[in-house]
Amino acid sequence: MTAGIPERADARANRERLLDAAVAVFAEHGIPAEMKTIAERAGVGVGTIYRNFATKDDLVAAVLLRTIDGAVALITLASEIEDPAEAVTAMIQVACDHAEANSGLFQALFSGGLPPDCVPEDRSLEFLRIVTGVIIRGQQAGVFRTDMPGEFLAAFLDAFFMAYLELRRTVPVEGTKERLSVLFLDAVRARP
Amino acid sequence: MTAGIPERADARANRERLLDAAVAVFAEHGIPAEMKTIAERAGVGVGTIYRNFATKDDLVAAVLLRTIDGAVALITLASEIEDPAEAVTAMIQVACDHAEANSGLFQALFSGGLPPDCVPEDRSLEFLRIVTGVIIRGQQAGVFRTDMPGEFLAAFLDAFFMAYLELRRTVPVEGTKERLSVLFLDAVRARP
Amino acid sequence: MTAGIPERADARANRERLLDAAVAVFAEHGIPAEMKTIAERAGVGVGTIYRNFATKDDLVAAVLLRTIDGAVALITLASEIEDPAEAVTAMIQVACDHAEANSGLFQALFSGGLPPDCVPEDRSLEFLRIVTGVIIRGQQAGVFRTDMPGEFLAAFLDAFFMAYLELRRTVPVEGTKERLSVLFLDAVRARP
Amino acid sequence: MTAGIPERADARANRERLLDAAVAVFAEHGIPAEMKTIAERAGVGVGTIYRNFATKDDLVAAVLLRTIDGAVALITLASEIEDPAEAVTAMIQVACDHAEANSGLFQALFSGGLPPDCVPEDRSLEFLRIVTGVIIRGQQAGVFRTDMPGEFLAAFLDAFFMAYLELRRTVPVEGTKERLSVLFLDAVRARP
DNA sequence: CATGAATGAGGTTTCATTCAT
DNA sequence: GATGAATGAAACCTCATTCAT
Numbered sequence: 001m002t003a004g005i006p007e008r009a010d011a012r013a014n015r016e017r018l019l020d021a022a023v024a025v026f027a028e029h030g031i032p033a034e035m036k037t038i039a040e041r042a043g044v045g046v047g048t049i050y051r052n053f054a055t056k057d058d059l060v061a062a063v064l065l066r067t068i069d070g071a072v073a074l075i076t077l078a079s080e081i082e083d084p085a086e087a088v089t090a091m092i093q094v095a096c097d098h099a100e101a102n103s104g105l106f107q108a109l110f111s112g113g114l115p116p117d118c119v120p121e122d123r124s125l126e127f128l129r130i131v132t133g134v135i136i137r138g139q140q141a142g143v144f145r146t147d148m149p150g151e152f153l154a155a156f157l158d159a160f161f162m163a164y165l166e167l168r169r170t171v172p173v174e175g176t177k178e179r180l181s182v183l184f185l186d187a188v189r190a191r192p
Numbered sequence: 193m194t195a196g197i198p199e200r201a202d203a204r205a206n207r208e209r210l211l212d213a214a215v216a217v218f219a220e221h222g223i224p225a226e227m228k229t230i231a232e233r234a235g236v237g238v239g240t241i242y243r244n245f246a247t248k249d250d251l252v253a254a255v256l257l258r259t260i261d262g263a264v265a266l267i268t269l270a271s272e273i274e275d276p277a278e279a280v281t282a283m284i285q286v287a288c289d290h291a292e293a294n295s296g297l298f299q300a301l302f303s304g305g306l307p308p309d310c311v312p313e314d315r316s317l318e319f320l321r322i323v324t325g326v327i328i329r330g331q332q333a334g335v336f337r338t339d340m341p342g343e344f345l346a347a348f349l350d351a352f353f354m355a356y357l358e359l360r361r362t363v364p365v366e367g368t369k370e371r372l373s374v375l376f377l378d379a380v381r382a383r384p
Numbered sequence: 385m386t387a388g389i390p391e392r393a394d395a396r397a398n399r400e401r402l403l404d405a406a407v408a409v410f411a412e413h414g415i416p417a418e419m420k421t422i423a424e425r426a427g428v429g430v431g432t433i434y435r436n437f438a439t440k441d442d443l444v445a446a447v448l449l450r451t452i453d454g455a456v457a458l459i460t461l462a463s464e465i466e467d468p469a470e471a472v473t474a475m476i477q478v479a480c481d482h483a484e485a486n487s488g489l490f491q492a493l494f495s496g497g498l499p500p501d502c503v504p505e506d507r508s509l510e511f512l513r514i515v516t517g518v519i520i521r522g523q524q525a526g527v528f529r530t531d532m533p534g535e536f537l538a539a540f541l542d543a544f545f546m547a548y549l550e551l552r553r554t555v556p557v558e559g560t561k562e563r564l565s566v567l568f569l570d571a572v573r574a575r576p
Numbered sequence: 577m578t579a580g581i582p583e584r585a586d587a588r589a590n591r592e593r594l595l596d597a598a599v600a601v602f603a604e605h606g607i608p609a610e611m612k613t614i615a616e617r618a619g620v621g622v623g624t625i626y627r628n629f630a631t632k633d634d635l636v637a638a639v640l641l642r643t644i645d646g647a648v649a650l651i652t653l654a655s656e657i658e659d660p661a662e663a664v665t666a667m668i669q670v671a672c673d674h675a676e677a678n679s680g681l682f683q684a685l686f687s688g689g690l691p692p693d694c695v696p697e698d699r700s701l702e703f704l705r706i707v708t709g710v711i712i713r714g715q716q717a718g719v720f721r722t723d724m725p726g727e728f729l730a731a732f733l734d735a736f737f738m739a740y741l742e743l744r745r746t747v748p749v750e751g752t753k754e755r756l757s758v759l760f761l762d763a764v765r766a767r768p
Numbered sequence: 769c770a771t772g773a774a775t776g777a778g779g780t781t782t783c784a785t786t787c788a789t
Numbered sequence: 790g791a792t793g794a795a796t797g798a799a800a801c802c803t804c805a806t807t808c809a810t
Contacts, residue, residue: 030223069261093378148371148374148375152368155359156372162351162355163348167348167350168349170320170347173344179344180348182340183348184379186378187375188375188380189378
């Protein structure tokens with residue numbers, strides 16, 4: 001009836017609203033949360049969710065994907081800082097902020113209840129690829145240690161982000177991110 | 193034949209068998225696994241589980257508690273090594289081994305589906321308390337850096353254990369534990 | 385098409401259909417009847433029952449309440465007959481008819497399996513209140529005996545209704561209601 | 577090992593203990609009460625119940641039968657009083673006492689959950705037979721009305737006993753039995 | 769012969785998904 | 790296209806009954 005484009009914009013906005021609601025509800029109740037709860041949070045009927053996502057698993061996957069994509073975008077920006085140490089510091093900063101903003105969701109997503117292979121392999125590795133790039137750049141610049149492969153140090157940094165959530169729970173004080181940066185740089189700094 | 197004690201031994205053994213089965217099944221299918229599956233794995237009827245654990249949540253809590261207690265016991269042994277750096281290395285070693293042995297379970301247990309407060313607060317803090325003791329000992333011996341509180345460094349090490357699981361997924365190579373020890377010690381070593 | 389009212393009409397009709405089915409099934413199999421049986425009788429899925437009644441106990445309570453309310457409505461009409469003796473005769477008539485129409489249900493409801501306090505106190509006393517009004521009116525008119533409190537005679541009549549079910553089982557002949565009226569009036573008639 | 581007779585006495589005593597426990601528990605929780613609860617009340621294991629009663633239904637039937645037999649014995653004694661009116665008064669007295677002593681049980685037994693035909697037909701009619709005998713004796717003596725069959729009046733008296741339980745709940749005052757006797761005699765007295 | 773832990777069919781209840789309105 | 794009542798498979802849990810000790 002109406003033109004195709006506004007409808008798509010509407011549809012996209014609707015989809016985002018649903019994802020926002022799903023994020024909020026999953027963060028609060030975990031993946032076992034009911035579809036009805038998500039629908040209520042989004043202010044729609046359950047049928048509307050199923051028009052956009054064929055399955056609960058699909059919805060979970062979409063939530064996860066959007067979150068990862070968001071993190072990748074932020075990390076990519078930080079990774080473009082020229083000085084490797086500064087880039088790492090910035091990456092830790094933005095990754096921790098992102099992790100904190102989505103902490104409830106992340107804890108939920110680590111669940112064994114996750115549908116298997118709900119995230120495309122290449123998407124979840126994108127993150128690691130970017131981090132690895134910066135680390136190797138630092139190694140080549142002689143700033144980071146070379147007695148371990150860059151891939152390992154990158155994975156180690158990756159794990160830092162995961163650990164941050166745990167840290168924030170047990171040590172809920174300010175300055176955690178900054179201290180993490182200091183510790184990481186001290187750990188990976190090239191030895192004299 | 194003998195007095196009332198053997199019955200208790202039986203009962204205890206049974207309970208352990210159920211917990212073993214629950215650990216295996218939760219690791220494989222996550223917390224959403226069915227009670228029936230666990231019962232089959234243990235070679236008993238579902239009723240037997242419910243005789244020992246009033247509720248599925250109770251079973252999950254018991255599994256979690258036993259796992260934590262096992263980890264605490266191992267960590268405690270390692271923490272008694274006199275040299276703080278060696279103690280930390282040993283703790284990383286045993287904690288990572290334990291984490292790996294229970295990786296499926298851990299991933300499942302981080303689920304948002306966990307019943308709230310299913311582990312007594314003091315039990316889950318025990319772990320951190322032991323680690324903190326070693327770190328502070330190292331600080332007092334001048335081995336570990338003192339520009340950050342011992343509690344923070346301990347929590348950081350704690351978070352390492354969590355991160356190890358993630359690392360093993362993305363970097364499934366040998367020597368991860370050893371490298372982690374090196375990195376952690378380099379990070380927390382006292383600066384000249 | 386129309387405003388929100390037709391949905392309510394639908395919902396109400398549905399609820400009534402469920403109650404009808406529950407009455408029929410409880411009458412046939414007693415309270416222990418399965419929810420599934422009731423759902424099948426109503427031509428719906430079990431989930432539909434649980435949308436309308438949170439619990440089996442709630443369903444039982446609703447059935448009971450509707451039955452009581454129906455009886456109260458009938459008795460109220462009969463109680464408005466001016467002549468007390470005639471009013472009593474009419475009340476016995478309608479109460480016995482009602483009891484007979486619901487005999488299976490009543491026998492089931494007398495079960496010890498009834499959820500405790502599933503009927504609001506004021507609702508179940510309404511019945512007695514109406515009967516008492518007629519009896520006292522008859523006493524004041526000099527028609528009924530006054531050597532016993534009106535409340536007692538009313539409770540006695542009340543009990544008659546319960547007893548009728550039993551009578552119909554052991555003496556399944558015609559004219560029982562009429563004979564009961566005669567006996568009751570002879571019992572409570574004012575003595576010369 | 578031991579002689580046969582003392583064992584039988586033991587067995588009988590055991591059976592009675594179980595029935596006593598069953599009566600108490602059924603009265604408190606209704607027929608849906610668990611076998612385990614009854615076993616605990618009797619101070620035995622569930623297995624012991626099943627040695628004496630093959631089935632829960634069998635236990636219920638045995639409870640019911642013993643209760644009926646007790647009532648029949650009491651009523652029989654009262655029925656032997658020569659004066660029909662006095663006999664009726666006495667029967668009301670003992671039947672009401674018996675009903676009250678077993679009120680919880682009776683309410684439970686009226687349940688639809690009762691196994692069908694759990695009481696032999698002749699046993700449950702015994703009661704009515706005795707009452708009918710007294711009523712007809714009164715009719716022949718010209719004491720009771722003859723415009724209704726003795727069987728009907730007997731059934732009517734029977735229903736009184738049922739009604740008594742209901743009465744005691746709604747009118748929990750003293751003198752109920754005595755008033756019931758007066759009302760019944762006034763109802764069935766021969767008309768001048 | 770008594771015990772009570774084990775059994776597992778079957779009950780109640782939940783919730784992802786469908787579809788008439 | 791949106792809604793939310795209906796669906797019913799499948800989950801959790803109960804309890805009559807069995808049987809090794």
